[in-house]
């Protein structure tokens with residue numbers, strides 16, 4: 574309790590987020606590559622769900638491009654590549670990899686390492702999930718949605734996640750990577766292992782990696 578209070582106080586004084594304070598390491602990503610890639614029409618033509626993956630890791634540059642495409646900041650006012658009803662931006666993207674689990678910090682364009690454990694077994698209930706190098710978990714923070722009543726929190730968070738997911742689909746299509754968005758994840762278990770607060774909700778997950786056989 575005392576530690577939590579001190580952490581909160583430090584965050585206010587130094588102006589960094591609680592997640593920053595709790596992270597083991599801040600992994601600054603290279604700048605996203607905002608030119609090149611397939612044309613939008615080609616990406617749309619190639620967009621599809623993939624359910625077989627190779628274990629080949631993604632490079633840091635690919636992680637940078639993926640996370641920026643998904644939910645990065647694309648304007649000076651801090652708005653994102655994905656729209657968000659009333660610009661609430663209630664999502665955090667958790668990243669589950671073999672070498673640990675992370676949260677994407679869009680302001681710093683960094684991956685905050687939150688733990689060293691390999692949580693891939695909790696990233697989804699289908700076999701291919703554990704073969705792939707990257708699983709994203711889309712977590713809605715209802716504490717940021719105070720402008721809405723409970724029904725609208727559910728509705729808008731369910732709507733907003735679709736845009737983030739489609740950004741991932743289109744970037745993966747452009748990059749020649751596979752992806753699939755998934756509702757099949759034990760949300761309560763994921764909430765437990767990702768140490769989420771009661772008002773943070775796992776909404777969907779998305780697997781990313783090189784296509785397998």
Ligand SMILES: Cc1cc2nc3c(=O)[nH]c(=O)nc-3n(C[C@H](O)[C@H](O)[C@H](O)COP(=O)(O)O)c2cc1C
Pocket residue numbers: 620621622623624699753754755756757758777
């Ligand atoms: C909200 C949502 C949840 C989904 N959940 C899963 C899932 O848990 N597992 C899975 O393999 N595919 C899942 N999918 C992918 C769909 O099965 C897939 O989009 C559909 O079969 C159409 O194929 P396509 O994406 O290649 O066009 C989901 C898609 C959506 C939009």
